[in-house]
Amino acid sequence: MTWSATARYSLVPAPGSLGFVHDLLNTRSAGRPRRPDLLAEVTSAQDWAGEALAAWAGETGQEVPAVALGEDDLDPLRDLRVDLHALVAGPAAPQPEHQAGVVLRLGSDGRVRPEPRGTGWRALASVALIAIADAQAADTWRRLKACRNLRCEAAFFDRSRNNSGTWHDVRVCGNPANLRAYRARQRSEKN
Template sequence: MAWSASTRYEVDPAPLGLALVHDLLNTIPAGRPRAADLLDDLADAQAWVDQALGCWAQEAAQAAAQVPLTENDLEELRGLRAELRRLLSSRNGDGLDGDDHDVAPAVHVAAAALRMDRNGRVVLEPRGQGWRYVAALVLLEVFQAQRSDTWRRLKICRNTRCATAFFDRSRNNSGVWHSTKICGNPENLRAHRARQRVRTAGL
């Protein structure tokens, strides 16, 4: 099984359960030609949720939950995505891509329960139906990533015309482009040319 949203932008998924959060971030329309918003209509959103929960279950060695969505769930999922993207973009002072400006803020509360598994470990499990279940699972993975210090490696490409989410695997966590070839080199070339024009104008 492949993470459908991130795969279409040719980015490797974040490790373990954080890949679910990564894939949600990449349900946005981006790339050239522009890919579809996977949360735009119910059929696409349901297909993404089914695929993403199946991938997550594989990573966690658990049975995949069946989470039917309704039309009312779509705005909440888009709102959750927008809030997560806003949080990541604020790290380097970037703004949101235009599509996310029109989305209402997501509710930052989701339900989870503590349960002891067969091995005696206490585990957190998401609760709720529809978007609430997905939000609970996503926030649990953000919580786990913050505890393991991998959350800071999940980033938004600095190229505002791209805005693809990527997991920075560089040793010093210095990456700013989802792809140096696709976004980094063209942006650096544009910046170089702009500096040259300023120098020429000053002569």
Template sequence: MNWPATERLGLTPAPGGLALVQDLLNTAPADRPDSVDLLADGALDRAQGWADPAVRGWGAGTGRGDVRLTLSADDLPKLRCLRDQVRRALAAGDCGGEAVRFTSAPVVVGLAGDGTLTLEPEGAGARWLASAVLAEGLLAQASGTWRRLKICRNTACSAAFYDRSRNNSGVWHSVRGCGNAAHLRACRERRRGHAGAESGAEESGVTV
């Protein structure tokens, strides 16, 4: 399991290094009894258990080989902050949100022998992970895949998913699950509104 946070939700990982961004976002707890925050304070072992396969998966998927990362207790609130900032940016979409500067996430630009430019994360712990996540976000924007990484519109879910629809129109991580639930809620609200209108009309003697 390379992407434990995403796969625990039954989702398909995003392509390439963008899957690391998605997996960080999905460390947040979903609104269900068996869901926990993988980056919660006091749960360093759980956080490290998430980071180990995720970072190795990123290394393998981007051709960097066996990458290792060690987290400390001090890294956890920093990673939750990063997660929330990226999540808010994705949820805002084209509407835009508050601009954020990441001055403690260093990235080194490399030049390969064939002339290819690369972005290499630097630092340790949360700094390294922030560097890797932001570098992958920048690369995804350049390739056009960033706009397909989305937050499920169902606020009780808020899973990060990769929209593979042809016209990039998906808003639910699962149309059958979150999509149907939203449609049912909307139908119930319309019925309640219609029932309220009929009740008010009867009291006033008006036929609806």
């Protein structure tokens, strides 16, 4: 299984179930060149959700939740995506709270696992919040970021040793920004 929204930016997905959140963030119209918003219409949103849930199930070993999206699910799902993007873009104003249904199940192996609940966008929010909680426990959540290039803002997983990455791709977004900053400094030094 692959995370299709993240793959369209030629990015390596975040590890484990955090790949679901990474993929959700990359459903937006972002990157250079701009890619279409996968949550703009019910058909594309349903296609993305089916693929992402199958990938999530492959990562977690859980059953693929059956989620049917309707027109009423698109705005709340896009709102969730906007709020999550603001969190990974860096320090920001306080975000609205999000809640999702979760059931804790004791497996035959003695491990307790959270299982998503809800229908439509709420089921996807449940999967995302479970993935974030798991990533926070594993200390990988802080590595999910948004490209600092405002013309891009694709979500990426920072694999740098010291977690200092700021661009989803240094060649595509970092070099042009650094060159513009260098030229601006040169002009200001001449004045």
